[in-house]
Amino acid sequence: NAGVTQTPKFRVLKTGQSMTLLCAQDMNHEYMYWYRQDPGMGLRLIHYSVGEGTTAKGEVPDGYNVSRLKKQNFLLGLESAAPSQTSVYFCASSDRGDGYTFGSGTRLTVV
């Protein structure tokens, strides 16, 4: 049982490049989330999904897009990367009230 798997684990992008981060969960969870973690700021919610085919904006959605075409996958896209998007990105999934299961994170550097 893998839980939540994020790929890639590390990536360096040049300003203006695009990329997609993949999150996959095998727990049949309805809810999935993308967070970014920056020093001293805790976790900030980027986008989330309450089920297949649905997405919603979180606290810091600008510059990101997401898709949930399959229940087990939640993709986070950066269309034109900026240095301000240098961060560690965490995906999580949950069922109501059970707490999140987190992936191990993707460390993204935009130069």
Add this chain to the structure above:
Amino acid sequence: GEDVEQSLFLSVREGDSSVINCTYTDSSSTYLYWYKQEPGAGLQLLTYIFSNMDMKQDQRLTVLLNKKDKHLSLRIADTQTGDSAIYFCAENDYGQNFVFGPGTRLSVLP
């Protein structure tokens, strides 16, 4: 809006007890959580407490909830070097989203 606050740093000596504190503003919080993040890893759920409980104990961990003051604490007994990590408090109102605090970095000194 909802807010969760924690002090950012705590240092204790190995063998002592650690107490990590958290305050929150959302009175409709149903669940309150403690997560642990070790270096280079994701967040791991340590424990959680329902809002109608005052205390929960799980081995070396004790969670205390003062709902009137909206104050949550995590006590780690006999703190070990392996407990060094960042600890996040989070609250949820049985909805889809959690609100996290900024995290408390616990350093355990030999």
